[in-house]
Amino acid sequence: MWALRFLVVESETKEDREARRESAGKSAGESYAATLEQLCPGALTERVTPSDAHATPMSAGDIGGFDAVFVSGSPLHVYDRCPEVDRQLDFMRAVFASGTPSFGSCAGLQLAVAAAGGSVRKMPRMEAAIARRITATDAGRDHPLLAGRPAAWDAPAIHGDEVESLPSGSRCLATNGVTAIQAAEIRFGRGVFWGVQYHPELAPGEIAAALRRQAADLVDAGLGEGEAEIEERAGLLDRLHRNPDSRSARWLLGVDDEFAVEARRRRELINFLGAVPDLRTYRERQVKTELAA
DSSP: OOOOEEEEEOOSOHHHHHHHHHHHSSOHHHHHHHHHHHHSTTOEEEEEOTTSTTOOOOOHHHHTTSSEEEEOOOSOOTTSOSHHHHHHHHHHHHHHHHTOOEEEETHHHHHHHHHTTOEEEEEEEEEEEEEEEEEEOTTTTTOGGGTTOOSSEEEEEEEEEEEEEOOTTEEEEEEOSSOSOSEEEEEETTEEEEEESSOTTOOHHHHHHHHHHTHHHHHHTTSOSSHHHHHHHHHHHHHHHHOTTOHHHHHHHTOOHHHHSHHHHTHHHHHHHHHHHHHHHHHHHHHHHHHHO
């Protein structure tokens, strides 16, 4: 048996990676890699940083040697065109061209949308700490990405941008009252991408660290009367991180097992990993179709 090979794409800039390491101990890509190594012991995980000016370029052929690609979240704004964003979009187009199945969360979803021709915008109001009452759309109800999710669920989240419009060849799979597109499937070129606006890869303590990093922005967005309220919410998330069974933390945060229990929180990632063999078959069919044309 050969080991699975995963490529983790850091959508953070170098400065953002360093800031996150200071507060959470890991960059967003390092968190992703650690989660994947827990879910798939023995898998070989490689991280790349395409936003960096001196990053080693990877072609579609290079990316095609991996079993799956995972695109992390970040403070990146894909509508602010700059060299860092352009390099990320070029890399995502190469992922699609490779046909390698890909998954992304938060900015990872937004990058895939923009690379495939959709649009992303600044939100009128932020969604932070917990994305509430997410529900599957008609297209998502029987989609394997959301298999096992109840009629409504909460998930870790922190974002001020959202998908405005999906590219052609896409389906919105989940929504809630704050963000119309909470999960989506994109088929573009040879590739299939599954993504979510929330963060199944993150633990409550990592969301707590994100709240502390962005406390001033959260207060400006009206999500707290002051930074002390943001710290109170972060402290509850830390308590839940230490003890997922804490009744008080669950009650004060208003969450259930879908958020508090690690395996349930990671459900979309687990479902994607289980679907990778079928998604790779889709690539093989696409290649055969191109050769026959």
